[in-house]
Amino acid sequence: GENVEQHPSTLSVQEGDSAVIKCTYSDSASNYFPWYKQELGKGPQLIIDIRSNVGEKKDQRIAVTLNKTAKHFSLHITETQPEDSAVYFCAASPSGNTPLVFGKGTRLSVIA
Amino acid sequence: NAGVTQTPKFQVLKTGQSMTLQCAQDMNHEYMSWYRQDPGMGLRLIHYSVGAGITDQGEVPNGYNVSRSTTEDFPLRLLSAAPSQTSVYFCATRDRTNSPLHFGNGTRLTVT
Numbered sequence: 001g002e003n004v005e006q007h008p009s010t011l012s013v014q015e016g017d018s019a020v021i022k023c024t025y026s027d028s029a030s031n032y033f034p035w036y037k038q039e040l041g042k043g044p045q046l047i048i049d050i051r052s053n054v055g056e057k058k059d060q061r062i063a064v065t066l067n068k069t070a071k072h073f074s075l076h077i078t079e080t081q082p083e084d085s086a087v088y089f090c091a092a093s094p095s096g097n098t099p100l101v102f103g104k105g106t107r108l109s110v111i112a
Numbered sequence: 113n114a115g116v117t118q119t120p121k122f123q124v125l126k127t128g129q130s131m132t133l134q135c136a137q138d139m140n141h142e143y144m145s146w147y148r149q150d151p152g153m154g155l156r157l158i159h160y161s162v163g164a165g166i167t168d169q170g171e172v173p174n175g176y177n178v179s180r181s182t183t184e185d186f187p188l189r190l191l192s193a194a195p196s197q198t199s200v201y202f203c204a205t206r207d208r209t210n211s212p213l214h215f216g217n218g219t220r221l222t223v224t
Contacts, residue, residue, distance in 0.1 A: 006154075009152075031210065032210035034212060034213070036213075036215075041217070041218075042217055042218075043116075043202050043204075043215030043216050043217045043218055044155070044202070044213075044215050045215070046212040046213070049212060051210070089154065089155060093209075093210055097143070097162050097209045099145060099157050099160050099170060100213060101157075102147075102154050102155040102156075103154060104152065104153060104154035105154050105155075
């Protein structure tokens with residue numbers, strides 16, 4: 001089955017700097033790659049997603065890149081702000097109506 | 113439109129007790145699922161359902177039962193709670209393959 005590895009597990013950046021979180025997946029048939037943000041005491045919320053026919057997607061300060069050949073995808077957050085502090089999860093979806101497989105998460109701290 | 117509602121928010125059980133975690137959604141999503149979140153382990157799938165009357169096991173199903181008699185509800189039952197089931201439980205739904213998951217705000221369960 002699909003396996004998703006996520007790095008780093010913790011990340012601290014200064015406010016205004018960029019943050020990058022990387023994930024690799026094992027199933028070459030996976031075709032949907034969402035990113036979720038989880039704030040304290042809440043459930044994860046989708047922040048951006050990318051499908052396998054696209055190499056890059058951007059939404060304001062957040063971007064995701066996908067390298068299908070290398071089977072890895074990354075989340076980029078520019079001009080970080082204290083409210084970006086949270087746990088971030090990547091996930092991959094094998095083909096068909098099968099469940100998402102999540103990485104173990106990255107705790108991002110933005111230091112003011 | 114409440115989205116995904118989980119009850120209770122907090123629960124303390126003694127070893128051997130039983131309980132049901134409730135999940136209800138008002139988005140008419142066919143797909144519903146249960147995850148548990150433990151420190152350093154990310155989100156692990158317990159059970160999922162692709163429609164009323166259909167359920168399937170995820171990565172960590174042992175000790176949990178589910179049923180799906182309606183589109184709206186997907187309860188998770190612990191028949192005999194164990195300390196290893198201390199965790200935060202999330203219900204998540206989506207309307208079709210490769211669409212975003214919508215999470216509830218979780219139930220924090222402690223088994224003593």
